[in-house]
Amino acid sequence: MTTEDLLIHKFSVRHAISAVPPDLEQARGFLGLPDLDMWRDYYIEVEGDLSTAQVEAISSALSDGVGTVVFHGDRLHQGIMVQVAHRSGIIDNESDSIVAICELLGVRARAGKVALTYRSASPRLAEVIRATRYNPNIEELHTQEPAYRTLVPAGRYIPAERYDLLALDDRELEALGRADGRNLSPRQMRQIRAIQARTRAGTVTDALLEALDARWSDHCSHTTWRSHGRLLERLVRAARDTGNPNIVSMFEDNAGVWDFYGDWALAIKGETHNGPSAISAYFGQLTKLGGVLRDILGTGLGADPIGCFEYTATGLPESPSPIAGRPAPRQIAHDTIRAIKEYGNTFGVPMMCSRMTFHPSYRAKPFALGGSVGLLPRHLAGRGRPQPGDMVVLIGGLTGNEGIHGASASSAGATMDEAAVQIGAPLEQVKFRKAIIDLRDAGCLRALTDVGGAGLNSAIGEIGEACGVWINTALVPLKTSALPMWRILLSESQERMVLAVPPSKLQTARSITTRHMVRTTVIGRFTGTKRYCVFHNPSFNEAKVVAMAPDALPERFGELGFDVPYELLRHEPKQRRVGPPLSPDPAPTPWPELDREALPLLLRQVVADPEVASQRYADDQYDSTVQGNTAHGPRYGRRHRVPSHYWAATPLDGSPAAVVVSTAFDPWLFDAHPVRALRQMFCRLLGAQVLAGVALGDVCVCDNFYTPHLEPGAAKWLVAMVDELARLVRLFGTPVISGKDSSAGSTQTDEGLVSVPPAVFLTALGKVPSVDRLLFEHWRQPGGVLVRIGPETSSVTATVMARARGLEGGTLDDLSAEDYRNYLGALAEARHLFRSGAPIGPGGLAARLVAGALAGDLGVDLAVEPDAEILFAEHRCGAVVEIDEAHVDRLPDALCPLVVGRLREASGIGLSGKDLLTPEVEEAWAGSFLARIT
Numbered sequence: 001m002t003t004e005d006l007l008i009h010k011f012s013v014r015h016a017i018s019a020v021p022p023d024l025e026q027a028r029g030f031l032g033l034p035d036l037d038m039w040r041d042y043y044i045e046v047e048g049d050l051s052t053a054q055v056e057a058i059s060s061a062l063s064d065g066v067g068t069v070v071f072h073g074d075r076l077h078q079g080i081m082v083q084v085a086h087r088s089g090i091i092d093n094e095s096d097s098i099v100a101i102c103e104l105l106g107v108r109a110r111a112g113k114v115a116l117t118y119r120s121a122s123p124r125l126a127e128v129i130r131a132t133r134y135n136p137n138i139e140e141l142h143t144q145e146p147a148y149r150t151l152v153p154a155g156r157y158i159p160a161e162r163y164d165l166l167a168l169d170d171r172e173l174e175a176l177g178r179a180d181g182r183n184l185s186p187r188q189m190r191q192i193r194a195i196q197a198r199t200r201a202g203t204v205t206d207a208l209l210e211a212l213d214a215r216w217s218d219h220c221s222h223t224t225w226r227s228h229g230r231l232l233e234r235l236v237r238a239a240r241d242t243g244n245p246n247i248v249s250m251f252e253d254n255a256g257v258w259d260f261y262g263d264w265a266l267a268i269k270g271e272t273h274n275g276p277s278a279i280s281a282y283f284g285q286l287t288k289l290g291g292v293l294r295d296i297l298g299t300g301l302g303a304d305p306i307g308c309f310e311y312t313a314t315g316l317p318e319s320p321s322p323i324a325g326r327p328a329p330r331q332i333a334h335d336t337i338r339a340i341k342e343y344g345n346t347f348g349v350p351m352m353c354s355r356m357t358f359h360p361s362y363r364a365k366p367f368a369l370g371g372s373v374g375l376l377p378r379h380l381a382g383r384g385r386p387q388p389g390d391m392v393v394l395i396g397g398l399t400g401n402e403g404i405h406g407a408s409a410s411s412a413g414a415t416m417d418e419a420a421v422q423i424g425a426p427l428e429q430v431k432f433r434k435a436i437i438d439l440r441d442a443g444c445l446r447a448l449t450d451v452g453g454a455g456l457n458s459a460i461g462e463i464g465e466a467c468g469v470w471i472n473t474a475l476v477p478l479k480t481s482a483l484p485m486w487r488i489l490l491s492e493s494q495e496r497m498v499l500a501v502p503p504s505k506l507q508t509a510r511s512i513t514t515r516h517m518v519r520t521t522v523i524g525r526f527t528g529t530k531r532y533c534v535f536h537n538p539s540f541n542e543a544k545v546v547a548m549a550p551d552a553l554p555e556r557f558g559e560l561g562f563d564v565p566y567e568l569l570r571h572e573p574k575q576r577r578v579g580p581p582l583s584p585d586p587a588p589t590p591w592p593e594l595d596r597e598a599l600p601l602l603l604r605q606v607v608a609d610p611e612v613a614s615q616r617y618a619d620d621q622y623d624s625t626v627q628g629n630t631a632h633g634p635r636y637g638r639r640h641r642v643p644s645h646y647w648a649a650t651p652l653d654g655s656p657a658a659v660v661v662s663t664a665f666d667p668w669l670f671d672a673h674p675v676r677a678l679r680q681m682f683c684r685l686l687g688a689q690v691l692a693g694v695a696l697g698d699v700c701v702c703d704n705f706y707t708p709h710l711e712p713g714a715a716k717w718l719v720a721m722v723d724e725l726a727r728l729v730r731l732f733g734t735p736v737i738s739g740k741d742s743s744a745g746s747t748q749t750d751e752g753l754v755s756v757p758p759a760v761f762l763t764a765l766g767k768v769p770s771v772d773r774l775l776f777e778h779w780r781q782p783g784g785v786l787v788r789i790g791p792e793t794s795s796v797t798a799t800v801m802a803r804a805r806g807l808e809g810g811t812l813d814d815l816s817a818e819d820y821r822n823y824l825g826a827l828a829e830a831r832h833l834f835r836s837g838a839p840i841g842p843g844g845l846a847a848r849l850v851a852g853a854l855a856g857d858l859g860v861d862l863a864v865e866p867d868a869e870i871l872f873a874e875h876r877c878g879a880v881v882e883i884d885e886a887h888v889d890r891l892p893d894a895l896c897p898l899v900v901g902r903l904r905e906a907s908g909i910g911l912s913g914k915d916l917l918t919p920e921v922e923e924a925w926a927g928s929f930l931a932r933i934t
Helices: 022-031 052-062 095-104 125-132 170-181 186-199 206-215 223-227 231-241 274-279 281-297 329-347 426-441 455-466 485-490 503-515 542-547 596-608 667-672 674-692 714-732 800-805 817-833 844-855 868-872 885-890 919-933
Strands: 006-015 037-047 068-072 081-086 109-119 139-142 247-249 256-259 264-272 304-314 351-358 367-377 391-396 447-450 469-472 496-501 520-526 531-536 559-565 630-632 647-649 658-664 700-706 736-742 746-749 752-755 759-768 785-789 834-839 859-862 879-883 898-904 908-911
Touching (some): 006 052, 022 329, 037 095, 081 125, 109 125, 125 139, 170 186, 206 455, 223 231, 231 736, 256 700, 256 736, 264 281, 264 700, 264 736, 264 759, 274 281, 274 329, 274 367, 281 304, 281 447, 304 329, 304 426, 304 647, 304 658, 351 658, 391 426, 391 455, 391 503, 455 469, 455 531, 485 559, 496 503, 667 759, 674 714, 674 759, 674 834, 700 714, 785 885, 800 868, 844 859, 844 898, 844 908
Parallel strands (some): 859 908
Antiparallel strands (some): 037 109, 081 109, 247 256, 256 264, 264 367, 304 367, 391 496, 531 559, 700 759, 785 879, 859 898
């Protein structure tokens, strides 16, 4: 076939003039281009020309038939149009789908490409798009029509680089460890030199250097935590000491597993993409959610995600990026919302909770957390173990040139650029989601894991450690032509999974993945050698791999990357002992006198804080009811939708048993005192679960630490926080069963060092036998009494009130965990007296009452003096409950009850005949978040 036989056709799918989609309206405001138009261009390379009927058929397939119009062959108009597309060497994620559509229409297509075109008369168009919607590492920007010769990448394979480490001195060895984006320390390079000597190899390859750079990185090997006295083991020991029978597995799989009801279990995991989201917020946030969903799919022998959650902390929206060329906080906010909507909604998993906050310490590197909960049969919940002879099967997306050095670059001491950012394609993951469950139920899986940080090197290297493994990188399907062996091994291309499939089940497995249209390739075999072997040999094809005897090894490796015993790949970081952190305890900051006349203005400021204000602009874009199992949350209310303090779902058909998920985090608290903040957040988390109706013994926790590494005393705070968390686990009997550490929270910027506060985000997973047991937040009955319960945490430090008034100094309350355990016992016994209940959080009692009044038709008359401490102290471990007046005296003293108001039929918040819930207060709550990010 000659190039004359190939033609590239362009189809532009634009919105109808009368139908402006919401995304376009949002982009106009955010980009400051009021006349902006944007659309998708589809380039399709076909064999031979297209008939008029075929053009019409493709146009009809690409259009939704309602709000769009398709133009064939339209070219870019220079000066008013800018187009962003993947670079020519990268196969578009949607190419397979485009080719498949054409095949169904009787058109022989070879490849497809999708671009996004922007049109505006503004002379700033190219400048704006280049700064906000363009990633130069993976994309190209066109101001005139590109002249594509072909859409199929072509190139040649580059052989591995080889080094004789035995011939290098220490200085040369150190330089090699830091070359080409690697982050290998001199100590690690000396160990690799020893590996060369032990294996009697003449040289080592760049494939081995890159593989160990990733394997020994902080991201994969948790070197920071291991170097400070094996911190994870402290949490695991504490969890075991609880003796909680609900623990199925913890910290030994892609997610922790908690017993549910019947023969079912729940998997939970939280994952961060802080570094990638600082470089490209859209792709970083897109893949954080995709990655954590794969963690759930790759737990046990396959769990099905039933919910996801997300949290993002970035800098103040009004501030610029502290690093030239990086996205500013406002762009990070918008790109986050766009990405989370695209992945979560496309995948079909309900949003359990979402929140965004703005804090100056996150302006250089955001806190980008994604989490998920999944369901799986309990008898299949243990981590799988491959057997010698099993097939190494790669399913899902193609392997490309993105996400290179993502694991090592996200680790302490490394730098990250655009090459480390992954590209997400949620539709690919949608396809293999159901395939994995079918493979599990058909008994086709001996083990599986997701391909995430460090790519195939981590996935195959870790799963193969049980027995041994070899792979042929020449068999890995590529999206970027002619990648070198080490790039194939390290690429963090998304939407891929590795399966261990017994030979007897391979045909059944292929029939299942074919039915689900999932790309499936056998790329190696598990062995009994206890060795990790990687080679590149195009002549050793898939058929030969499958035909081999189970205990056979390849006779010829072709180009050998490495073949090393696993025992030589273990690396122990140098131990570092640290003492306790310096814990200043300054004099408390007094609460200011409150001017009653100024109270409405102060209330407006408090409810406009991002920790309190409605984030409906984002929340409305996330599907929270897909799958049809959501019983409560993430928002509630008839008049306004306000955030609920927990999410609940009934995932088992015909069963009332419910999953209950809640979260706790406030960066301002950790900025003030990391250990006291952790204690308050842990107690708040348990209080929310017990208030909702979960027995304390049925609650487990997932932690996500995000700490700096270049600040004096950072290591001391990290160790102190882990020890405090272990103490709390033992005290309350509530195990931490899952989590992740991110220890690279310091960034060198154009304005100097910027570090996040030492902090940990906590997520609770609970269960109740019936959803009817749950207590909801909405006020129920006029005449009911509202009572504040719980221990006081009355410090003004780190409160919304302090930020509104510019109050500084002081420290957090030193909450007694032992007293709080007694409070939880009293709370569980008194729950039957409550009609409704909700925890107190940012903004204190005042913010809690505003949320209650906005949610429904009832209002409240205050029964307390308008004192600043009473209204705005954030008693974070307490709650406001609704109770019949006759039952107030029955509340035990351990609850520290204080009557704060009486419910009435008229909406609002009454104080001495005046309504504090003015239209201005309501508007500040409803509109401040959107106003700050636009």
